[in-house]
Amino acid sequence: MRCGCCCFGLRPIRPIPSPVEKHPISLKHLELRSTVRNSLCKMELFQVYKNIETQPIECEYVFPVENDAVITAMRIHLPDGTILEASIEEETKAQEMYQDAISEGNTAVMTKSDTPDKMVVNVGNIAPGAEIRIEFKFTTPISTELDFWKLYIPTTLTPKAQLQPNSIPLEEIKQETQFTVVNARNCTYRIGMSIDIHSDTPISDFSCKTYPFEWTLSENCLHLSGRFREGNDFIPDAGIKILYKTANSNFPLCAVQERKGEYAAMLSFLPMYKQENEEIEDLQGQRGEFLFVIDRSGSMAGERINLAKKAAVLFLKSLPPGSVFNIVSFGGRFDWLDQGPIDYNSNNVEKAIRSVEKFEADMGGTNIYDPLNSIYSTPPNKALPRSIFLLTDGAVSNPEAVVNLIRQNSKSATVHSVGIGNEVSTFLIKESAKAGGGVPSFVSGLEELSKKVINALEKCLMPALSDWKLNWDAFPAPSPENLKRVYYGDRFILYAHLGPTIPSSMPKLQCYDSRSNTEREFIIQAGISHFTAGDEIFKLWAKNRISEIETGNLPQEVKNSQIVQLSKEYGIPSSLTSYICIQKNSEAVVGEIQLRKIPVAKVRDMSQASVPMASMNRSLKMCAKMAMPRSAAPTVLWRAPDVTYKDTFAFRYTDSRCDEQERSVPKKKKAKKAEKEEEKQIAAEADTSESEIYLSIIKQQSAEGFWSFRQLSSALNIGKEIPAEFANLNQADDIWGTLVALAYLRKNYGSNKDEWKLVERKSIKWLKSSAIPIEESIQKAIEFLN
Incomplete structure (x- = not known):
């Protein structure tokens, strides 16, 4: 289960402070309590702020909220134990209430959600010496990793005082031209964390590496609890991942909640159809239609276009046999590599690579809409799921039109988008991937480009379920017609409002399975045994319903009215509504209020990007x-x-x-500097040579997954004689060539494994038909190379 709310993720929104503008950060204590039950993770985040300045302050911070998480409550805890519950108001009214409260000397907390993936929180009018304790509640559904439930807590903390421009998440680069980012290890506040996992069936296995939790498993193995050790001053600098296994990890589930005489349900199951002796990797290799859409506008010139071409070569070599592919390059115009889908075979791949290697950044501006529209104008083959991989470094004049086009065609194609450099439109990259049911990636260190592409491709090589239909007397969100492709290993989740009674029939789901090329049907057991306390399923349903309304075709006035009505009824914030909570102070706070914008802590699980000099103060x-x-x-x-x-x-x-x-600078130092520059140049040339050898090996692999030893030995300048134990095998030249190629890659390019992992898997699949002990044989090939 992925706890996707990024509940510690307080993002930066203040400029670089001037030398005289130094203020202590007012966050003094942070505590997170996570409880997992019936495939839902409920989190309570407590933050204690204290004003140690001599004047009133207002704190402001931003943190991200994942698409599948919902904020369910906000509260202020008073020193006498009184709890003030926030209410949902339309944004304009909430702002008026907030300003009125501050002007009257009271303290107030208000949220604002301009976009679904982040929330701005203002804590206004904290008196000198005063302390305020704020609580947020979140809920997110369970995720899985292979046969395990997964709880993942990203820990982007907010301590004080270190600016690291080379560690700023790329998505923040477009928001501000200057940043405040701090080091998680420099925290000056206390942190507490507890995790409680409740299961209906025994927990058979669990793990949480690195972090100093004290774990307790109940005698019946139905309750697992973890606590930070007493007095521990450890500050997490990377995400916390807890894996645990139960007998029902893969079972379909229908969890039901009751609220004000009505019912809501969450349907959840893990599509995974493998034979008894099959490994997860055996399922990869799903045939499909793979389209690589590459930006060739003028801004891609130089290293960017070269590394994009390298990514295209690795992409082509990683595709599974039996697939079809094409490459579309674009700028002010667009060109197809060939008309229609290209059969995936060695001859066609070699021709495609020769064409790609001639690409230059010479196509003018950035027009993404037309090439995508051209792709969508051709209906896909149902048996070959269509996946689009979009690489761009720019912004477009019509990002909303591009996103809407992708959303309208989301049932026919998955879209993964990769943004290159610091000038790329983060809205375009994030929203296009969201609309297309894919994964957004941002690349600043260009050497990561190929890795990002291959990671996105890896998911698409799993079989998938699509064309969903629901047979049940319920109001689902999202609607079945808006459900995107679900890959094997990804959890399917659907929320449904049932009304005043639970339907007597069981929910029946139908879909198309690309692996079997047949329609499948799932009947999920619903009933009293799966009742769950609380109303979080209602709130998750409302959030998904609001999202559908926002992207629907209703008149804007009708949309706004429905969004506000759902937001208020179910107590969740939206783009049009805010949480507002007011604490009436016994003595009015007086004095000019100073705004303090809380910085973000850089931790190892956040995406990275370099900050260009243009982004700093001129x-x-x-x-x-x-x-x-x-x-x-x-x-x-x-x-x-x-x-x-x-x-x-x-x-x-x-x-x-x-x-x-x-x-x-003295002349000797200048001479030393020149010498170092020369050494750098020699090292760069050596890197280029190594890169050419690396790509040469990759290019020699056949579409089926093997290498010819005769061809490979010439490229690597090694002996041409095949060892006796392999010489008499059928296809000995191909088998030994494949073993040597894999050995060479492992031995010399292990650090690039994320780029060629799919190339290797394809080869190992091919080797399995030869009935040789594969790992042992690769080791012998390594010895041969030594």
Whole structure:
């Protein structure tokens, strides 16, 4: 189960502070309580803020909320034990109430959700010395990893005082031109965490690596609890992942809740049809139609287009036999590699690679709509699920039109989008993938481009279920016609409002299975045994219903009215409504309120992006003396209490100061610098040579998954004689060539494994027909190379 709310993820929204503008962060304590029951994870997040300044303050922060999570409540806890419950109001009214409360000397908390994936929280008018305790509640459905339930908690924390521009998530780059990002290990506040997992069937296995939890499993194995050790000062700097296994991990489930005399249900199951001795990897290799849509606009010139071409080669070589493919390149116009789907065979792949290698960034502007529209104009083959992989580094003038086009065709194709560089439209990348049921990725370090593409492709190689139909007397959300493709291993989830009675018939789901090329039917048991306390299923249904309304075709006035009505009725925030909670102070807070925007902590599970110099204050320019090589990205610190300003900033205020320092560098140092530059150039040429060998090996693999040893031995300049124990096998040249190629890749390019993992899997599948001990044989090939 993925706890996707990013409940610690307080995102940066303030500029780089000036040297004289140093303020203590007011977050003093943070606690998270997670409870898992009946395929739902309910979380309570407590934050304690204290104003240790001499004037009233207002805190503001942002944190992301995943698509499948819903915020279910917000509260203020008073020192005397009183709990103030927030109400849902239309955004304009909530803002008025918030401003009125502050002007009257009271304290208030308000949220705002401009987009479904993030929420802005304002905590207004905290008096000097005063403390305020805020509680948020979240709910998210269960996710799975293979045969395990998975609880994943991203820990983007918010302590104080370190700016790291080379670690800022790419999606934040477009929001502000300057950032405040802090190091999770520099936390000055306390953190508490507890996890309680309740299961209807015994928990047979569980794991949580790295983190200092104390785990307790009940005697009947139905309850697993974890706590941070007493007095522990550990601060997580990467996501916390807990895996646990039960007998019903893969069973269909219909959980039911009752609220005000009505019922709601959550239908959930894991589509996974494998034979008794089949491994998950055996299921990969689903034939399909794979379309690589690559940006060739002018801004892609240089390293970007070269690495995009490398990604295209790895993409082509990773496709499964029996598939069809095509490549569409675009700029101001677009070109197909060939008309219609291209059969996946060695000859066609070689021709495609030769064409791709000639690509240049010479097609003008960025028009994504037309190539996508051209793709959608051709109906897909139901037996070959269509997947689109979009690579772009730019923005378009009509992002909403592009997203709507993808959404309208989401049943016929999955869209994965990869944004390259810091100028890319984050709205376009995130929303196009969301509309197409795919995964958005952002790439700043261009060497990661191929990895991102292959990771997206990996999911598409699993069989999938599509064309959903629901036979049940219920009001589902999302509607079956809006359900996207569900791959084997991904959990299917559907929410349904049942009205005043639970239907007597069981919910029946029908869909098309691409693996068997047949229609499948699932009947899910619903009944009193699966009753779950609370009303979270109602709230999850309402959130999904609001999402459907927002993207529907109703008049805007009708949409707004329905969204506000659902939001208020079920107590969840939306783009038109906000939480508002007011604490009436016994003594009015007086004084000018100072805004304090809470920074974000960088942790290892956040996406990374470099910040371009253009994103910094224009008056700041990196000094040549302070510049660092790319391999050692510069870290710029906002001064902590024990460091001075001049020691921490790697920037100067004027160009002339940098010029003076440059002129004062002694000649010997300049000579050393020139020598280092020459060494760098030699190393870069060696890297280029290694890259050419690497790609040469990949290109030699056949579409079926084997290598010819005769061809490979010439490329690697190794002995041409096949060892005796392999020489008499049928297809000995191909078998030994494949073993040597895999051995060479493992031995020399292990760090690139994420790029060629699908190439390897295809080869191992091919080797299985030869009945040789594969891993043992690869080891012998490694010895041969040594």
